Amino acid sequence: MSSASPPTPTSPRSPRNIVVIGGGIQATSVAFHISQSKHLPDGSSVTILEAQKLANAASGKGGGFMARSWGDGSPTQTLHELAFDMYEELCPMLGVQSYRKLPVLSVSPGPTAKSRQDNKSKNPSISDIVPNWLDGSVGRLAPMGFGDDTAQVTPREVVERMIEFAAIDVVLGKCVGVDAEVKGEAKAVTGVKYVDKETGEERVLPASDVVVSAGPWSCNAEHWFDGAVSLPMDGVKSTSIVWRPPRDGSPVDATALFCGEDPRYNTHLECYPRPDGTIYLCGIGGSDYISTQQLQNDAFLTDCPPKEDRVEAATASFQMMSHAYQTDGELLQSQACMRPCPPDAKPYMGRIDGYHGAFINAGHNCWGIAWAPACGKAMAELVLEGSCKSVNLNPFNPSRFTAPGSRGGRGRKKKGVSVGEQW
Numbered sequence: 001m002s003s004a005s006p007p008t009p010t011s012p013r014s015p016r017n018i019v020v021i022g023g024g025i026q027a028t029s030v031a032f033h034i035s036q037s038k039h040l041p042d043g044s045s046v047t048i049l050e051a052q053k054l055a056n057a058a059s060g061k062g063g064g065f066m067a068r069s070w071g072d073g074s075p076t077q078t079l080h081e082l083a084f085d086m087y088e089e090l091c092p093m094l095g096v097q098s099y100r101k102l103p104v105l106s107v108s109p110g111p112t113a114k115s116r117q118d119n120k121s122k123n124p125s126i127s128d129i130v131p132n133w134l135d136g137s138v139g140r141l142a143p144m145g146f147g148d149d150t151a152q153v154t155p156r157e158v159v160e161r162m163i164e165f166a167a168i169d170v171v172l173g174k175c176v177g178v179d180a181e182v183k184g185e186a187k188a189v190t191g192v193k194y195v196d197k198e199t200g201e202e203r204v205l206p207a208s209d210v211v212v213s214a215g216p217w218s219c220n221a222e223h224w225f226d227g228a229v230s231l232p233m234d235g236v237k238s239t240s241i242v243w244r245p246p247r248d249g250s251p252v253d254a255t256a257l258f259c260g261e262d263p264r265y266n267t268h269l270e271c272y273p274r275p276d277g278t279i280y281l282c283g284i285g286g287s288d289y290i291s292t293q294q295l296q297n298d299a300f301l302t303d304c305p306p307k308e309d310r311v312e313a314a315t316a317s318f319q320m321m322s323h324a325y326q327t328d329g330e331l332l333q334s335q336a337c338m339r340p341c342p343p344d345a346k347p348y349m350g351r352i353d354g355y356h357g358a359f360i361n362a363g364h365n366c367w368g369i370a371w372a373p374a375c376g377k378a379m380a381e382l383v384l385e386g387s388c389k390s391v392n393l394n395p396f397n398p399s400r401f402t403a404p405g406s407r408g409g410r411g412r413k414k415k416g417v418s419v420g421e422q423w
């Protein structure tokens with residue numbers, strides 16, 4: 001369904017050296033699906049290049065909630081549906097323990113515990129899914145799902161299991177550029193330049209193909225491909241917290257909560273109890289918008305501190321709803337991470353014009369975990385088969401913000417060398 005592919009410089013069955021930049025859930029899913037594809041020629045290599053460590057950013061700190069039918073009918077709907085179904089098969093195959101379907105309640109912040117009791121008694125179907133830890137003061141409760149099409153997974157575990165299962169090579173180092181040679185009317189990728197994390201030396205990974213999948217920092221690819229593509233991106237930086245499992249080992253009921261805006265604390269909590277007994281909270285307000293330019297200067301790549309005032313606000317807001325956690329709750333973790341947001345809230349998925357063997361898969365906003373299997377599958381098809389069958393990638397064209405004259409294309413010259421007429 002994707003647009004016509006430019007000719008590949010090598011025969012389809014020549015071994016490929018494929019480098020995927022990033023070690024989050026999106027990059028890992030791309031590398032995993034490429035490595036599992038029957039279309040990967042024998043003798044090929046698949047390598048992840050990660051600047052810090054696997055799942056270091058949002059893919060280690062995001063909620064991991066997914067919902068099959070919550071799309072708004074826009075082009076990303078297929079990603080919701082395909083990925084939800086894929087997780088159901090993938091998680092048992094990979095041995096992922098943190099995956100489960102779970103019901104979801106909408107909660108209006110409210111003054112009394114009594115209103116909760118009223119809610120319970122009036123609607124037995126709600127009372128079935130009100131979790132034991134929601135025993136404090138809340139307003140109106142309404143079911144958003146009974147667990148048929150809503151699920152959760154702890155994203156770090158998915159990343160680790162995919163890497164292990166497919167035995168993908170991981171190189172720790174920060175990508176700083178892409179080597180390419182002129183090939184006919186375009187350029188062809190030959191290598192990926194990186195600074196080795198341990199030694200600080202600049203090195204090159206030989207590559208026939210590169211897939212940029214480095215979350216919000218993927219906008220750096222504007223420089224790596226000499227301005228052939230414009231990748232405007234905001235990083236929305238948010239704090240999240242995780243509560244320890246109860247000390248007495250009592251069960252933590254599995255219902256996710258989506259809470260309305262609570263003006264007392266400026267929070268709109270999302271609560272995800274996890275199978276390990278922890279409760280993850282995001283939606284705690286006070287997010288910061290990090291610009292493309294800041295991201296291109298590697299803002300928050302090595303260190304992404306949480307905001308202490310938001311930790312306190314979220315703690316107070318949650319403890320108001322949960323008497324159990326007010327009296328006996330203990331924080332395990334406070335952290336922050338960024339979700340990657342292109343201006344039209346659609347991901348960048350496709351080829352980088354003007355280059356053979358150059359692709360991008362980034363900008364999956366607040367659904368990057370939920371969509372990861374579908375994105376990985378789609379990109380593997382595009383990279384290995386030349387077109388994508390599973391997902392219509394046209395709406396996600398990475399060149400949609402690129403001025404026509406600068407698309408690595410028509411008559412474009414680099415150091416005096418013509419690099420392409422047909423784009």
Ligand SMILES: Cc1cc2nc3c(=O)[nH]c(=O)nc-3n(C[C@H](O)[C@H](O)[C@H](O)COP(=O)(O)OP(=O)(O)OC[C@H]3O[C@@H](n4cnc5c(N)ncnc54)[C@H](O)[C@@H]3O)c2cc1C
Pocket residue numbers: 021022023024025026027049050051052053054055056057058059060061062063064065066173174175176213214215216217218220236237238239240282283301337338339340362363364365366367368369370371
């Ligand atoms: C608070 C919060 C809660 C969320 N909850 C959910 C949720 O419940 N469900 C959901 O589906 N989504 C959720 N998301 C969104 C989701 O976390 C992201 O969309 C997703 O993790 C993005 O994955 P990624 O692999 O593209 O990027 P990231 O996880 O950001 O990974 C990018 C990686 O690239 C590496 N990198 C950067 N630059 C370079 C370079 N130059 N060279 C090499 N490596 C580099 C980084 O070190 C990093 O490891 C949430 C996000 C936030 C902020």
